[in-house]
Amino acid sequence: MSILVIAEHDNNSLKAETLKTVAAAQKVGSDITLLVAGFNCQAVVEAAAKVNGVGKVLACDNAAYEHQLAENISLLVTEVASDYEHIFATALTTGKNFMPRVAALLDVAQISDIIDVESSDTFVRPIYAGNAIATVQSLDSKKVITVRTTGFDAVASDGNAEIINLDIVTDAGISSHVSDELTVSERPDLGAASVVISGGRGMQNGDNFKLLDGIADKLGAAIGASRAAVDAGFVPNDMQVGQTGKIVAPDLYIAVGISGAIQHLAGMKDSKVIVAINKDPEAPIFQVADYGIVADLFDALPELESKL
Amino acid sequence: MKVLVPIKRVIDYNVKVRVKPDHSNVDLANTKMAINPFCEIAVEEAVRLKEAGIATEVIAISIGDKSCQEQLRTALALGADRAIQIDTNENLDALNIAKLLQKVVEEEQPQLVILGKQSIDSDNNQTGQMLAALTGMPQGTFASVVKVEGDKVNVTREIDGGLQTLALNLPAIVTTDLRLNEPRYASLPNIMKAKRKPLDVKAAADFGIDLSARTKLLKVTPPAERQAGIVVESIDELVEKLKNEAKVIS
Numbered sequence: 001m002s003i004l005v006i007a008e009h010d011n012n013s014l015k016a017e018t019l020k021t022v023a024a025a026q027k028v029g030s031d032i033t034l035l036v037a038g039f040n041c042q043a044v045v046e047a048a049a050k051v052n053g054v055g056k057v058l059a060c061d062n063a064a065y066e067h068q069l070a071e072n073i074s075l076l077v078t079e080v081a082s083d084y085e086h087i088f089a090t091a092l093t094t095g096k097n098f099m100p101r102v103a104a105l106l107d108v109a110q111i112s113d114i115i116d117v118e119s120s121d122t123f124v125r126p127i128y129a130g131n132a133i134a135t136v137q138s139l140d141s142k143k144v145i146t147v148r149t150t151g152f153d154a155v156a157s158d159g160n161a162e163i164i165n166l167d168i169v170t171d172a173g174i175s176s177h178v179s180d181e182l183t184v185s186e187r188p189d190l191g192a193a194s195v196v197i198s199g200g201r202g203m204q205n206g207d208n209f210k211l212l213d214g215i216a217d218k219l220g221a222a223i224g225a226s227r228a229a230v231d232a233g234f235v236p237n238d239m240q241v242g243q244t245g246k247i248v249a250p251d252l253y254i255a256v257g258i259s260g261a262i263q264h265l266a267g268m269k270d271s272k273v274i275v276a277i278n279k280d281p282e283a284p285i286f287q288v289a290d291y292g293i294v295a296d297l298f299d300a301l302p303e304l305e306s307k308l
Numbered sequence: 309m310k311v312l313v314p315i316k317r318v319i320d321y322n323v324k325v326r327v328k329p330d331h332s333n334v335d336l337a338n339t340k341m342a343i344n345p346f347c348e349i350a351v352e353e354a355v356r357l358k359e360a361g362i363a364t365e366v367i368a369i370s371i372g373d374k375s376c377q378e379q380l381r382t383a384l385a386l387g388a389d390r391a392i393q394i395d396t397n398e399n400l401d402a403l404n405i406a407k408l409l410q411k412v413v414e415e416e417q418p419q420l421v422i423l424g425k426q427s428i429d430s431d432n433n434q435t436g437q438m439l440a441a442l443t444g445m446p447q448g449t450f451a452s453v454v455k456v457e458g459d460k461v462n463v464t465r466e467i468d469g470g471l472q473t474l475a476l477n478l479p480a481i482v483t484t485d486l487r488l489n490e491p492r493y494a495s496l497p498n499i500m501k502a503k504r505k506p507l508d509v510k511a512a513a514d515f516g517i518d519l520s521a522r523t524k525l526l527k528v529t530p531p532a533e534r535q536a537g538i539v540v541e542s543i544d545e546l547v548e549k550l551k552n553e554a555k556v557i558s
Contacts, residue, residue, distance in 0.1 A: 107403075128428070137523065179473045291549055
């Protein structure tokens with residue numbers, strides 16, 4: 001069973017989530033090829049060749065793929081796909097963007113956001129914000145899959161795969177990149193951090209999110225937010241943890257001033273240890289927290305920072 | 309220009325869904341239903357384009373049984389001009405939904421199709437991208453800003469780590485993220501007016517598309533329940549527990 005995994009990267013480095021997507025692919029079979037499509041992405045290709053369990057790396061280096069435009073990437077993947085029964089991508093914003101386009105071009109369904117593999121055609125995925133878990137069988141000859149990486153442990157990076165350069169340029173010519181505005185942060189990525197501290201509506205305003213900084217510094221944590229905090233305009237949407245934001249499962253998740261709506265729980269309830277700080281003892285977040293403290297966050301945060 | 313807005317009837321986002329005891333699916337009997345929140349944002353964006361003089365007509369469309377007419381009426385009350393229901397009792401895969409929408413796009417020739425980025429029931433996040441593939445149109449997914457400029461639309465997208473702006477040739481597909489706009493409330497006069505707006509019903513079977521299922525739902529189970537832990541009395545106790553009991557900090 002040959003499997004194509006599409007590498008997630010920014011032309012400079014391979015995203016750690018790809019190692020988890022490969023782990024998911026390994027539950028289907030062992031003949032795994034990694035596709036790196038990008039521009040001036042040699043460093044990514046080299047990192048991809050080291051990913052354990054990968055036999056071949058297909059490298060496609062062209063300006064058409066610099067910004068992972070779905071129109072161009074999907075044409076490339078569709079062309080390469082003929083040799084593979086399974087196509088895997090990571091369920092991050094890049095994979096979520098181009099993979100359904102690949103599936104439709106191949107005239108097959110996509111199974112989104114899988115958290116487990118039952119067999120080569122049967123996959124497990126959360127639905128209804130994780131309030132139900134569906135086991136779904138694909139009836140198509142080709143399986144197009146996106147992987148929610150919190151369900152899988154990363155493979156190691158001590159392999160040595162063969163690199164094959166592809167000279168395929170698929171430029172649809174109907175879309176172009178204008179600009180990126182990326183958040184510059186010294187902190188780890190939300191998806192990769194082992195500790196995440198998130199603020200909710202209880203933070204009251206964006207300035208108060210600074211109260212989380214010192215704790216995040218001490219713990220090496222990423223900072224997240226609930227949808228309520230994003231909706232209220234406290235912080236940008238790329239910090240949102242939840243059903244329609246980022247899905248995280250760190251070793252430690254600290255929820256500050258977050259009531260615990262089902263949409264938020266969907267994004268963090270697989271965390272190993274959950275701490276809730278909330279002044280409302282009835283807040284639903286306490287029902288999923290391992291350790292809760294009923295306190296005013298404006299007292300609790302400075303004290304926590306000083307005692308870490 | 310015409311704007312087409314496909315919408316979906318889903319469980320109300322405040323309602324917690326229950327799994328059926330036989331694990332065949334979730335139980336939606338007597339559950340409060342609503343327009344999918346991202347679809348509502350899509351309707352609002354289309355109506356704002358019309359109010360700005362860019363769109364000339366906003367057409368809402370939904371695929372499902374008769375009950376989805378309720379959500380189409382909501383879209384009409386929010387400002388859509390007319391509605392189309394594609395009637396089916398089947399729970400269609402996203403690919404088949406996209407194929408039906410493709411036929412409507414061919415017929416209506418909209419310059420812009422605005423959809424929600426995902427529905428909060430199946431959480432697939434597929435239909436817009438699939439429709440873009442089938443129609444050969446460019447796609448601006450997870451949009452937080454949509455600006456039509458001449459024969460292009462500039463879409464600012466919510467991506468991991470920040471924002472990305474793309475320029476797409478029209479006609480194009482846009483899927484909405486939550487910060488694109490804040491949908492209005494339908495006023496009572498507009499709700500009354502919506503009842504008289506045209507709503508066409510077409511049978512899914514009449515489109516001549518193979519709509520056979522591409523996936524099979526084998527079972528639906530409740531998620532593993534997380535046990536509530538303990539409430540600590542002080543920050544000192546919390547830090548002590550995290551260090552010595554949970555061992556997640558040092």
